[in-house]
Amino acid sequence: MLPDVDVDEVALKLFMGAFFNSGQVCVACKRLYIHESIYERPRDKLHQLAQTLPIGDCMQPGVLFGPIQNLPQYRRVLQLRDEARDAGLVLLEGAAVPERGYFMPLTLVDNPPEDSRVAVEEAFGPILPLLRFSDVDEVIASAYGLAGAVWINQNLxxxxxxxxxxxxxxxxxxxxxxxxxxxxxxxxxxxxxxxx
Incomplete structure (x- = not known):
């Protein structure tokens, strides 16, 4: 996200791009780079969305986010989250989740080191590292995943x-x-x- 972004316009779209199907989509956003001059506002807006959008049985009206697909993947995603927490990283967790099932709060990781496991490995679950940057060329030079997206503020x-x-x-x-x-x-x- 560059300084001229309309945060209110793109926040929900970026959020859904990361957490649709609880992040279990191969082209989901796996890392979100936010310019340091605006970092706090998008971070807080995304955290607000995580706290207000419900997780549970997606067959129920209004529920957008369901469980992690299976037990091995659930354990793997929890391990990524717990390792980040144990390393002293700040986790911004979302709404409460049902006690039964493979549910995990939608989780933002607040500016982890770019070489941390949570930023490098694909979670394939509801974890999104938010990375602060100052130079767009550094972001372009960073490692790429399976997919990448560049959003612009024009209607194409x-x-x-x-x-x-x-x-x-x-x-x-x-x-x-x-x-x-x-x-x-x-x-x-x-x-x-x-x-x-």
Missing amino acids: ESSPMVPLGGHKQSGLGVENGVAGLMEFTQPKSIFIPKSA
């Missing part, structure tokens, strides 16, 4: 036909567009005899 429209996805070690295929539709098909040969 992209085609719904733009494919999203990856192959090899970075994904299982493509969504959207013709390429996404082809993921649901298998080629078949049909032979029709010529009429006599």
